Amino acid sequence: MKDLIRQKIAISDEIASSLKKQLQLELHSSNSYLSMAAWCDIKGYTNSAGFFYKQSEEEREHMLKIYKYLIKMGVQPSVPASKEATLDFDSVRSAFEEALNTEIAVTESIHRIYSQCRMANDFATEEFMRWFVNEQMEEESTARDILALFDNFGSDATSLMLVDERIKEITA
């Protein structure tokens, strides 16, 4: 009897299932960033809003990257549903703190999948996930740099506008 499963699908059920969960997490991140962007836009933090809009697009691109990888490996992914993102924030700083927390959650999930690939000797997916490991280092680092600005400038209205100006430089 032919090995149809292996002929059609190049990754295990377990790895495929983890990647599908990651799709959902990336989509949730994208929506969370969109929500942060809207909040900042309404409050007049234009550059922060720009940063979050850009992040939202990037997270969606990450989702698509995984989506296309699953299809390439013979897995038919379903379109993930996402939990509703937080709509309100105490301050612009708390929006960035939430952004860092989201990135940390994504990093941890990526690391779990990477480790799972190693255990399963799935070298192809491990290689694919390496890009995400590096990407997450960058994402976390950027979020930390922005939070450091709030520490350095303070939280009065003028300082917050200065921070918003600096965010444009960080993300340029």
Add this chain to the structure above:
Amino acid sequence: MFSQNHKEIERSPEQIYSTNSCASYQCDVSNALYLDIFGERFQLNVCTLISFRKKLFDVNLESLLLDSNSAPLEILNLHCVDKLFVLSIDEIIELRNLMEGTFAMLQLNSIIHQSIHRSTLV
């Protein structure tokens, strides 16, 4: 439901797994999988089989049993043939058993190919 592939199935169906009223087959000529489900035969590919298994295991049997406001039935669809199944709890359990057995056998077949056939290529 034998349709146009009937002759091919007749020539090369290999049973993968069976339960009391259901069975799964693989045809190496058409590279297709077949499910005999309560008297009807359906042709499907690997992805559809995986999707159908997920749907079966996503059914919450406990709530079906405990919900006194509705009949203990679940409606599931099989994409490739536009077929809707109205399944009782017993039937869902039997189909789950079929899926578990089928995938265990397919994985066993994969291991055999890996360790006997493919490993001898080098």
